[in-house]
Structures are given as C-alpha cells and as structure tokens.
Amino acid sequence: MPKDEPHAVVLSDGRTAHVVPHADGWMLEVGGVRQSHIAAPGQPLALAYARWMMAALGRRERSRVAQLGGGLLMLAREIAWRWPGAEQVVVESEPALVALVRTRFPAPDGVRLLEGDARAWLARAGPRSHEAILVDVFHDGRIPPAFSSIEFASDARRVLTDDGVLVVNSVAGPELTFTRRQLAGLRSVFPHVAMIVQGSALGGLRFGNACLIASGTEIEADATREQLRGDASKGALVTDLDALIGDASPIHEADGVWSPEPDLPDVTSSIAMIEDMRRTLTDLLPRRTPASGQRPGRRHDEG
Numbered sequence: 001m002p003k004d005e006p007h008a009v010v011l012s013d014g015r016t017a018h019v020v021p022h023a024d025g026w027m028l029e030v031g032g033v034r035q036s037h038i039a040a041p042g043q044p045l046a047l048a049y050a051r052w053m054m055a056a057l058g059r060r061e062r063s064r065v066a067q068l069g070g071g072l073l074m075l076a077r078e079i080a081w082r083w084p085g086a087e088q089v090v091v092e093s094e095p096a097l098v099a100l101v102r103t104r105f106p107a108p109d110g111v112r113l114l115e116g117d118a119r120a121w122l123a124r125a126g127p128r129s130h131e132a133i134l135v136d137v138f139h140d141g142r143i144p145p146a147f148s149s150i151e152f153a154s155d156a157r158r159v160l161t162d163d164g165v166l167v168v169n170s171v172a173g174p175e176l177t178f179t180r181r182q183l184a185g186l187r188s189v190f191p192h193v194a195m196i197v198q199g200s201a202l203g204g205l206r207f208g209n210a211c212l213i214a215s216g217t218e219i220e221a222d223a224t225r226e227q228l229r230g231d232a233s234k235g236a237l238v239t240d241l242d243a244l245i246g247d248a249s250p251i252h253e254a255d256g257v258w259s260p261e262p263d264l265p266d267v268t269s270s271i272a273m274i275e276d277m278r279r280t281l282t283d284l285l286p287r288r289t290p291a292s293g294q295r296p297g298r299r300h301d302e303g
Helices: 048-056 074-082 095-104 118-124 150-159 174-189 221-228 268-284
Strands: 007-010 016-022 025-030 033-038 064-068 087-092 111-115 130-135 160-172 192-197 208-215 236-238
Touching: 007 095, 016 095, 033 074, 048 074, 048 160, 048 192, 048 208, 048 221, 064 074, 064 118, 074 087, 074 111, 087 095, 087 118, 095 111, 118 150, 130 150, 150 160, 150 174, 150 208, 160 174, 174 192, 174 208, 192 221, 221 236
Parallel strands: 064 087, 064 130, 087 111, 130 160
Antiparallel strands: 007 016, 016 025, 025 033, 160 208, 192 208, 192 236
C-alpha cells in the first residue's frame, strides 16, 4: 500500500472500516472509533488499552501466545518485536480484516493468523498449550457473552500453563455492574486477578476501557506498574478488588449478558456548532485590504 493512501473495507455486518495513515504507521477506524494501530517497531502504540494489555504481560518472556480477536495484529506485532522468538496464533472472525492483513499488512514471523470463531478455537485448544492469552473481542462496541463468562474463564485456565496469564480488554461501564461480574467470574477460576483502569472510569465518572488480568501465579505487579508509569492515559493497576467485586455473581454464557452500550460523547453537534461559529465570525469580521504597494499575504518586513 502506498505510504499515504487510505484504504476502506466493508465488514460482514455492513459497516465500513477505514485504514488511515497515523504518524509512522496505520490506524484502523470503524464508525469513527479507533480500533487497531500498526506502529513502527519499537514505537509506542497509540491506543491506551493496547499499552495496558502489553504492560499486563509483565517482563517474563512469553514464548507461546494466543490472541482472540486480531484486528490488524496490533498486539501480535508488538509481541513479535518484544519477544522475537515467540510463537503466536491469532484468531479473527472478520473475513475482511483477515484478507486485509494477508494482502496489505502481512503478519510478522512467528505469527499464524486463523479466520474463524475464537471461542470455538479456545474450546478445542490443548491443555497448558499457551503461556498467555490476550482477548480483544467486541461486536459493534460490545463484548459478547461467550467472552465474559465463567465458562470462558475456565477454558482459558485449562489452556494456560501454570504460570500463564489471561489479559482481557474489557470496559468500565455504568456503575461497573458488568465489570464487577466479569471480575467475579475470573476470580472464581483464577487465584490471582487484577485490573488496569483509569480513576475516572473506576469512579463511575465516564465510560472507558478496563484491562482485566488473571493468572494461576502471582501477577507481576511491579513490572506492570513500571510500564504504566508516565503513561498519558493515567491507567493504574488495581490489585485489591475485594470491595469492588463485593457480592457480584459471575456471568454464565446462558445468561446472555453483553457488556453495556458504550456511553461515548456525541461530538457531532459540537463540531457543527463550531463550524457555524467559524462561518459567522468570517462574515462579521471586516475583510483586510492590502495597503497600497503591499502584496497580499506579506508583511512590510519580509524580504
């Protein structure tokens, strides 16, 4: 793909995904929301939730990694750069994105991209076959029940090695009801659970992402906090979840519980208002006429 040529693909649900230049890489946008980022090797990822997920992996080398939900292989590319010898499998259900990666943005060495149902893949995966599982699965901005249930957590625990880690891109929505139930399910299966979240989302002031971490062994809290230090997102690692989870009950797949609708600000009217104001000011301000002998657009002191 030429350096500055944007690209668009139609997804299976009829929406259009746009791939646009971003700094030294590319950004995948769906419905105006940034979804995945291809950065130059070694450069910080533009999306805060992706930086959180990488921080959640700690410093311990992960040589066998599975990712459920692939996008443009944002995390897989970052892992390939951090741990060049890692063997990765990425399962993506959207055919258009799989085709886009295969034809325009090839996977790095060690990454195997599969098109299919990520939940079904996890159910078939062998026991203790992976050291890390990363989950970034959304449908129209919401997490399907199959990826937030206690049954999902149980399958992930079976597939992970004893010291493996599960990292889930989730949400912190209204009153944290969904988040609390998802954490309750993880803690019913894993002895160690933590979360990366912004204070404003944790306090219920805004809708945002939450990165959930679960493991059979102690989470690398110091290494995670070190990587989060100074991050512009202000994401923080929370390890004491007792008060937050409280008496929340785990989600079961049969419950059919989806994550809440994203409560994001609609800036359309604000943009239109700003544009109206700009036009009004243009009409009201007097047009400047160049002084005699002065060329338009140049000051007297310009050579």
